[in-house]
Amino acid sequence: MNKVIDSIQKTGTVTGKSGRIHKLHSPINRQEGLFVYNLIRADASVKKTLEIGCAYGLPSLHICAATNGREDAWHTIIDPLQNTLWDGVGIQNLDAAEFDAFELIETKSEFALPLLLQEEKGQFDFVFVEGSQTFDHALLDCFYATRLLRLGGYLVLDSLSRTPARCAVDFLNTLPCYEEYASVSETLPNPWLRRLLSLVRKPVSRLFTEEDLKTILQEPFLKTRNTRMVAFKKIAEDNRDRDR
Numbered sequence: 001m002n003k004v005i006d007s008i009q010k011t012g013t014v015t016g017k018s019g020r021i022h023k024l025h026s027p028i029n030r031q032e033g034l035f036v037y038n039l040i041r042a043d044a045s046v047k048k049t050l051e052i053g054c055a056y057g058l059p060s061l062h063i064c065a066a067t068n069g070r071e072d073a074w075h076t077i078i079d080p081l082q083n084t085l086w087d088g089v090g091i092q093n094l095d096a097a098e099f100d101a102f103e104l105i106e107t108k109s110e111f112a113l114p115l116l117l118q119e120e121k122g123q124f125d126f127v128f129v130e131g132s133q134t135f136d137h138a139l140l141d142c143f144y145a146t147r148l149l150r151l152g153g154y155l156v157l158d159s160l161s162r163t164p165a166r167c168a169v170d171f172l173n174t175l176p177c178y179e180e181y182a183s184v185s186e187t188l189p190n191p192w193l194r195r196l197l198s199l200v201r202k203p204v205s206r207l208f209t210e211e212d213l214k215t216i217l218q219e220p221f222l223k224t225r226n227t228r229m230v231a232f233k234k235i236a237e238d239n240r241d242r243d244r
């Protein structure tokens, strides 16, 4: 898809503008990256994209790779810590990949999004939210994203293993203006059953070998399905408050 993405995924490291090499931590994985890329590639009308929370920039790379070559494609990134905590890695990667249709707003989303809304209401085709990891931030980012998105646009949320993003998704699912369009899930051993088994491991180990226990844990009924990333499609205007 893109040499810079391939190299990051191969080495698990990125280089900052200071020249320091950083180990990746909790970025979107290969499957999530492909999900974002394929979602955008499948809809040629997606050109104007917005990302809240860039960090080492793997989502930014997938978004720009997907819109690359589309007329008027433009990616707006909001991240207050890009050049400090993240050592400019996200932007450096976009430069290395030779993408130039993007801008960085280096401000907190709570300041940047209201300003964008004054000028760009209903203008974005795609918004990716993974900024500050608190529920009120996730909700605030989604509040503005909903108003910044055009009808037919997509809102993608990541980090659904964390409570703030999961609560925001639960709320978005109640809004008539959205339909859940697609998601990335993984199947994991059910955490409660794992815990139970670990508690009774000693008595159980007299009955089963380690190998048997491993096989038992693979049984589908002992597994749970976890959603990691979700994409909503805006299917209507948000008309709940008609007096706005």
Ligand SMILES: C[S@@+](CC[C@H](N)C(=O)[O-])C[C@H]1O[C@@H](n2cnc3c(N)ncnc32)[C@H](O)[C@@H]1O
Binding pocket: 026, 027, 028, 052, 053, 054, 055, 056, 057, 058, 059, 078, 079, 080, 081, 082, 085, 086, 107, 108, 109, 110, 130, 131, 132, 133, 137, 158
């Ligand atoms: C979990 S990281 C994003 C990881 C990234 N999506 C990836 O997969 O590599 C969260 C990002 O949100 C940024 N952030 C923190 N507070 C923010 C705020 N108030 N507004 C916007 N972004 C914020 C952080 O600097 C960081 O880049």
